[in-house]
Amino acid sequence: MAGTGETTMTHLPPEILTNVFSAVSDTRTRNAMSLVCQSFRCLERRTRTSLTLRGNARDLHILPTCFRYVTDLDLSLVSPWGHALFAASTSHQSDPQQQAIELRNAFPRVTSLTLYARSPVTLHLLLLVPWPDLRHVKLVRWHVRPPASQPGTDFADLFHRCRSLTSLDLSSFYHWPEDLPPVLAANPITAASMRRLNLLTTSFTEGFKSHEIQQITAWCPNLEHLLLACTFDARYLGYVGDETLTAIASNCPKLTLLHLGDTASLSNRRGNPNDSGFSDEDARISRATMVEFFSGLPLLEELVLDVCKNVRESCFALEVLNSKCPRLRTLGLRQFHGICLAIGSQLDGVALCQGLQSLSVANCGDLNDMGLIEIGRGCSRLVKFHVQGCKLITEKGLRTLTCLLRKTLVDVKVSCCLNLETFAALRALEPIRDRIERLHVDCVWNGMKESDDGLGQSLLNFDLNKLEDEQCFGQDFASMDSEGTSQNKRQRCSYSPPPEEVEIDDSLMQSNGNGYWGTSWDKLKYLSLWIGVGDMLSPLPMAGLEDCPSLEEIRIRVEGDCRGKPKPSETEFGLSILACYPNLSKMQLDCGDTRGYALTAPSGQMDLSLWERFFLNGIGTLSLDELDYWPPQDEDVNQRSLSLPAAGLLQECYTLRKLFIHGTAHEHFMNFFLKIPNLRDVQLREDYYPAPESDMSTEMRVGSCSRFEYALNRRQISD
Numbered sequence: 001m002a003g004t005g006e007t008t009m010t011h012l013p014p015e016i017l018t019n020v021f022s023a024v025s026d027t028r029t030r031n032a033m034s035l036v037c038q039s040f041r042c043l044e045r046r047t048r049t050s051l052t053l054r055g056n057a058r059d060l061h062i063l064p065t066c067f068r069y070v071t072d073l074d075l076s077l078v079s080p081w082g083h084a085l086f087a088a089s090t091s092h093q094s095d096p097q098q099q100a101i102e103l104r105n106a107f108p109r110v111t112s113l114t115l116y117a118r119s120p121v122t123l124h125l126l127l128l129v130p131w132p133d134l135r136h137v138k139l140v141r142w143h144v145r146p147p148a149s150q151p152g153t154d155f156a157d158l159f160h161r162c163r164s165l166t167s168l169d170l171s172s173f174y175h176w177p178e179d180l181p182p183v184l185a186a187n188p189i190t191a192a193s194m195r196r197l198n199l200l201t202t203s204f205t206e207g208f209k210s211h212e213i214q215q216i217t218a219w220c221p222n223l224e225h226l227l228l229a230c231t232f233d234a235r236y237l238g239y240v241g242d243e244t245l246t247a248i249a250s251n252c253p254k255l256t257l258l259h260l261g262d263t264a265s266l267s268n269r270r271g272n273p274n275d276s277g278f279s280d281e282d283a284r285i286s287r288a289t290m291v292e293f294f295s296g297l298p299l300l301e302e303l304v305l306d307v308c309k310n311v312r313e314s315c316f317a318l319e320v321l322n323s324k325c326p327r328l329r330t331l332g333l334r335q336f337h338g339i340c341l342a343i344g345s346q347l348d349g350v351a352l353c354q355g356l357q358s359l360s361v362a363n364c365g366d367l368n369d370m371g372l373i374e375i376g377r378g379c380s381r382l383v384k385f386h387v388q389g390c391k392l393i394t395e396k397g398l399r400t401l402t403c404l405l406r407k408t409l410v411d412v413k414v415s416c417c418l419n420l421e422t423f424a425a426l427r428a429l430e431p432i433r434d435r436i437e438r439l440h441v442d443c444v445w446n447g448m449k450e451s452d453d454g455l456g457q458s459l460l461n462f463d464l465n466k467l468e469d470e471q472c473f474g475q476d477f478a479s480m481d482s483e484g485t486s487q488n489k490r491q492r493c494s495y496s497p498p499p500e501e502v503e504i505d506d507s508l509m510q511s512n513g514n515g516y517w518g519t520s521w522d523k524l525k526y527l528s529l530w531i532g533v534g535d536m537l538s539p540l541p542m543a544g545l546e547d548c549p550s551l552e553e554i555r556i557r558v559e560g561d562c563r564g565k566p567k568p569s570e571t572e573f574g575l576s577i578l579a580c581y582p583n584l585s586k587m588q589l590d591c592g593d594t595r596g597y598a599l600t601a602p603s604g605q606m607d608l609s610l611w612e613r614f615f616l617n618g619i620g621t622l623s624l625d626e627l628d629y630w631p632p633q634d635e636d637v638n639q640r641s642l643s644l645p646a647a648g649l650l651q652e653c654y655t656l657r658k659l660f661i662h663g664t665a666h667e668h669f670m671n672f673f674l675k676i677p678n679l680r681d682v683q684l685r686e687d688y689y690p691a692p693e694s695d696m697s698t699e700m701r702v703g704s705c706s707r708f709e710y711a712l713n714r715r716q717i718s719d
Contacts, residue, residue: 209238249296277365351378369397533560537574576618620652
């Protein structure tokens with residue numbers, strides 16, 4: 001207690017306190033601040049602009065009314081997940097229409113809304129009295145579109161009643177492509193006011209057809225952000241080609257963000273590293289059209305073209321992109337070939353886009369080490385670099401790129417590259433070990449028994465600060481790609497980089513005596529891993545990731561078919577080795593792409609319950625606060641259900657506060673989690689396509705979910 005005359009925080013002027021509270025974003029911190037005193041509580045409520053409701057829909061009658069300044073409201077995670085928001089409560093028999101009005105009145109200033117709309121009735125009730133300033137809406141639905149719904153009924157009320165609508169996100173909303181165009185045509189004023197439209201819906205199998213894209217862009221001429229799922233395969237009717245790209249640039253010249261994704265790119269699966277990078281078919285996109293397309297969008301800041309069909313000879317078009325779109329900062333290209341020719345020492349192609357801060361390339365069949373080096377020389381401001389499915393690049397090329405971009409690069413993804421298994425990829429990233437913040441690598445342990453000789457130091461033989469001329473620079477690195485390893489191919493040269501090119505820090509040439517810059521990943525906060533089913537996670541520290549003092553979050557995705565796989569020789573997948581990361585508090589363990597037998601397996605095979613035991617063994621040794629878990633699936637019965645061994649092992653995570661299971665579970669399995677002392681938030685989310693229409697009789701239903709949540713919430717939590 002402060003003594004008489006002492007100045008405390010409460011004596012600060014309200015204007016300063018308001019700025020202090022507004023700067024705090026962490027929810028638990030804000031909750032703690034609101035408990036200090038009555039004035040702090042009022043101030044916290046006044047400055048809270050974002051809120052996610054996580055209660056049970058049956059309790060809408062006791063909805064809090066003190067968050068009247070919230071502008072960003074998320075209703076997509078209300079329990080029971082995926083059920084109707086305004087279903088009448090069995091205990092209070094509330095009128096759904098009255099519930100909707102009370103919800104609207106509790107949050108009168110909403111401008112951004114996220115809603116799980118399983119049927120059009122939910123949105124209809126919520127918009128009976130629409131928010132006058134509602135500008136952004138994100139609809140979520142993983143369940144199959146109601147078969148009785150007429151095209152457009154999901155969006156009719158939204159466009160008719162919300163005249164201020166400028167942004168619509170349908171990326172997680174299960175619908176059909178033909179649902180939206182009629183609604184836009186029937187509401188031309190609202191359509192013309194649209195600024196952002198996200199139609200990159202992962203449930204699509206074919207995406208929007210060419211004529212639908214032309215209609216959408218014609219009805220929404222003021223779009224600034226456009227994300228679309230489509231198909232570039234010329235074997236399908238309505239494929240996207242020259243005509244469609246020209247129409248987009250002509251109809252929506254104000255675009256600053258454009259993402260066109262082939263539906264084949266929406267799959268989360270890794271692909272085959274042995275693929276050449278070239279598809280069987282070419283996209284019907286000419287070089288002249290690309291030049292015209294880029295010229296018509298001068299305001300572009302972010303461009304992603306996930307074509308999945310060959311776009312050849314793209315070098316010249318990408319050079320035009322640099323001059324025609326000077327604001328471009330983010331670029332993503334899939335199945336583009338010739339993006340960087342790397343002939344001699346002259347920069348070309350994407351390497352001329354010197355303003356880029358983020359570059360993602362996938363399945364570029366002819367991208368090699370020389371191309372990577374040119375990208376490092378030309379794109380000297382890169383903060384983020386993702387490469388996937390590029391068969392020709394090696395450790396030497398990636399290592400040189402990281403040397404060139406050491407001052408800026410903090411986000412790297414290396415996936416499905418034949419010559420960059422885990423050990424090689426991590427060695428290539430040594431120059432930025434102390435700077436990188438986000439990293440994805442594939443756990444492919446082919447190089448476990450290979451020594452580090454030569455590979456770790458090969459580029460150290462080149463003093464890039466003493467290279468004399470660009471011609472020698474080009475010849476010297478070209479020799480790195482040849483098969484010979486003679487000494488005359490590692491000759492020293494000198495090179496004085498022009499002012500606009502990045503210079504390599506002298507500290508890069510200072511190693512610890514073994515050819516390494518250090519062993520600690522000091523700033524790495526997020527780590528993403530892919531691993532094939534049946535492989536072990538245990539070699540991860542030996543690969544070079546043993547010292548990550550700042551690592552807070554890890555995502556592990558296990559992919560493959562368990563059917564036909566032999567029983568693992570070890571009893572544990574290897575999660576216990578993650579205990580070496582002292583600050584690790586969040587984990588996403590995604591086994592959703594792991595397929596097997598949910599019921600009785602054939603003789604000699606393991607069913608999914610035994611595989612779950614293998615994956616989760618050792619998880620209790622980790623001090624996790626938050627865990628997202630995707631159970632493996634049986635595709636034949638569309639079942640992703642938590643097994644008894646999995647429930648028992650998850651129960652051992654005594655430090656958990658949040659647990660989200662992306663699948664179903666039996667009610668008595670869920671009751672295991674009541675023994676976790678500080679567990680505060682648990683939810684089952686069937687957020688995968690297609691979500692089961694009705695839960696099986698022995699799994700979680702509305703009543704089961706409510707009983708479990710009641711038992712969870714009535715416990716005393718120490719903090």
